[in-house]
Amino acid sequence: MKEYKRFYIFSPSLRIWHWINFLSIMVLFATGIYIGNPFFIGSQGVEAALVHGQSLTMGLIREVHFIAGYILLASFIFRMLIALIDGRDRLFIPKVWKSEFWSRLGETLQEYALVKDSSEGSLQIRNPLARTAYFLVYIAILFMIITGFGMYGMSDPSGFWASIFGWVVWSLGGEFPTHMWHHWVAWLIILFAIVHVYLVIREDFTKKTGEVSSMFNGYKFFKKEPADLKELK
Amino acid sequence: METFWEAFKRHGVSRRDFMKFAVTITGMMGLAPTMVPKVVRAMESKPRVPVIWIHGLECTCCSESFIRSATPLASDVVLSMISLEYDDTLSAAAGDAVEEHRKKIMKDYWGNYILAVEGNPPLGEEGMYCIINGKPFVEHLKESAEGAKAIISWGSCASWGCVQAAKPNPTTAVPVHKVITDKPIIKVPGCPPIAEVMTGVIMYMVLFDRIPPLDSQGRPKMFYGNRIHDTCYRRAFFNAGQFVERFDDEAAKKGWCLYKVGCRGPTTYNQCGSMRWYNGLSYPIQSGHGCIGCAEDNFWDNGPFYERLTNIPVPKQESNADKVGAVAAAAAVGGAIVHGIATKIRNSGKKEE
Missing domain, CATH: 4.10.480.10 (Cytochrome-c3 hydrogenase, C-terminal domain)
Incomplete structure (x- = not known):
């Protein structure tokens, strides 16, 4: 039996970002679904003007949504900065200009289609399919930030946020379509999260690479050097 | 042209009532009280502005709204503040006489008159869906716009396209700014716009001799700055x-x-x-x-009007984003479980290396 070797993959800043991002997205999704279709949480029979702060009201839940939105924005900027600084944190870029990208993409697709055995094919820290998915999710998160702060800022159309993100409201054809787009893309991110969790667990089961724990401790385990390890150096 | 104050005097308005009027309209235009002297000064010195008001593909709800303006009264605006030279719906004259008058006004005040457009031009079938004075409205619009100082797009028709431009837009109706691109256009959307907003926009333009501050969509900020x-x-x-x-x-x-x-x-x-x-x-x-x-x-x-989330096109049933999303999420979870079991079977019987 060949020994597994330990490879340092994820920087501490990336791991911290990942979990902050996860938490803020969960809070944003839960509060966002409520805002789209609100219902009573025990605020009946109270004078509307005084109800704020007494229980979980629409106003409070929107406030939580906005705070989580600010955290998502800050963490996204942080993520882009660490990607600029350290090559280790640039694994989300799909290198479509390289031929290995396409051959490995085929391998991964065959593996997921159960055509190939999971143990066949080359070892990779991050396969091209995952890179493409992460890249698209970053775009989706950016889209949510832009549309979210666009709508948030347009309560003061000559204010700061509107001057930065207000344009998105008009390029999507008005504020109502912007609300709808914000809603649809939120669901896409949740769909990604479900598939993401499944594939990470699957990877851990089939290849024993320590995929799940790698986002806590930063290490993955391989028997030989993975093909894309040189990108980390 | 006489000034507003002269026109007011001619109508027997006292100086006191004139001052009250100036204070009221300053507030209605969304201006600070410190602007009152400027408004008074403008009303004493600025000549009334000739306005040509044309009607395209529309329902006349903008005019109906306009004539119900209370502060100022639409009659005051039409008779004292502006000089409404042409409006085929409101004017007593009709036919060739009024068309001749429009051409005369355009010539006499070339570059100085305001063109107000209610409704929009349909471009389909070479504009045949809306005929004014024997010609397609789009030509009428282009001709009238040529010498205008600025254009006011009354209502959602002229500003956005409104009902007649809704899908599938059989007449290819387009808003004014798609046809006229070389003039400043003030959009005053609404179906109809609020009467006092309409008169407020006109008053601002004639009193200060400039177009009001507009937002990125071309709407006056003081009236369309808030949700x-x-x-x-x-x-x-x-x-x-x-x-x-x-x-x-x-x-x-x-x-x-x-x-x-x-x-x-x-x-x-x-x-x-x-x-x-x-x-x-x-x-x-x-x-x-x-x-x-x-x-x-x-x-x-962007309907249906009585639902918060619009339907998304799922065949044969009513569905909004939340329903479709929940079903898709459930399918993703189910798919993951099935795929996981299939993976287990595919890899079974394999020894650890």
Whole structure:
């Protein structure tokens, strides 16, 4: 039996970002679904003007949504900065200009289609399919930030946020379509999260690479050097 | 042309009433009290501005709204403040006589008159869906716009396209700014716009001899700077989470927020919440009906009006984003489980290396 070797993959800043991002997205999704279709949480029979702060009201839940939105924005900027600084944190870029990208993409697709055995094919820290998915999710998160702060800022159309993100409201054809787009893309991110969790667990089961724990401790385990390890150096 | 003050004197208006009027319209235009002397000065010195008001593909609701303006009275605007030289709906004259007059005014005040456009030009079939004076309206519009100082796009028709431009837009109706591209255009959307907003825009333009400050969409900032939601008197119920669920429930009687029955207040920019209609009497939300967003682009296609989330096209059933999303998420979880089991079977019987 060949020994597994330990490879340092994820920087501490990336791991911290990942979990902050996860938490803020969960809070944003839960509060966002409520805002789209609100219902009573025990605020009946109270004078509307005084109800704020007494229980979980629409106003409070929107406030939580906005705070989580600010955290998502800050963490996204942080993520882009660490990607600029350290090559280790640039694994989300799909290198479509390289031929290995396409051959490995085929391998991964065959593996997921159960055509190939999971143990066949080359070892990779991050396969091209995952890179493409992460890249698209970053775009989706950016889209949510832009549309979210666009709508948030347009309560003061000559204010700061509107001057930065207000344009998105008009390029999507008005504020109502912007609300709808914000809603649809939120669901896409949740769909990604479900598939993401499944594939990470699957990877851990089939290849024993320590995929799940790698986002806590930063290490993955391989028997030989993975093909894309040189990108980390 | 005589000045406003001269025209007022001619109508027997006292100096005191004239001053009251100046103070009132300063407030209606959204200007600070410190601007009152400037408004008075302008009314004493500025000549009245000739206006040509043309009608394209429309329902005349803008005119109907306009003539109900209370502060100032539309009659004051038409008779004293502007010089409404051509309006085929309001003018007593008709036919060739009034068309000749339009051409004469255009020649005499070339570059100085304001063109007000109500309705929009249909481009389909070479403009044959709207004929004015024997010619397609689009030609009438282009001809009238040539010598105009500025163009006011009255209502959602001229500003966005409105109902006649809703899908599938059989007449290819387009807003004015798609046809006239070389003139400053002030959009005054709404179906119709609030009467006092209409007169307010005209007053600003004639008193200060410039177009009002516009937002990125070309709408006057002082009238379209807020969402109806942000000025709505029912906003407290929204923040409290107290919503009307059906139009016949207890909450509707209590006057709670109409968000869940499709109110478009949160996505619509207009003055309904603060200026209101009929001299400040009421507005749709106050009467218990949600806003339908008539001042917004494409409002007609953003239905249904009585639902918060629009349907997304799932064949053969009514579905909104939440329903489709929940089904897709459940399918993804189910798919993951099935795929996981299949993976297990595929890899079974394999030894650890």
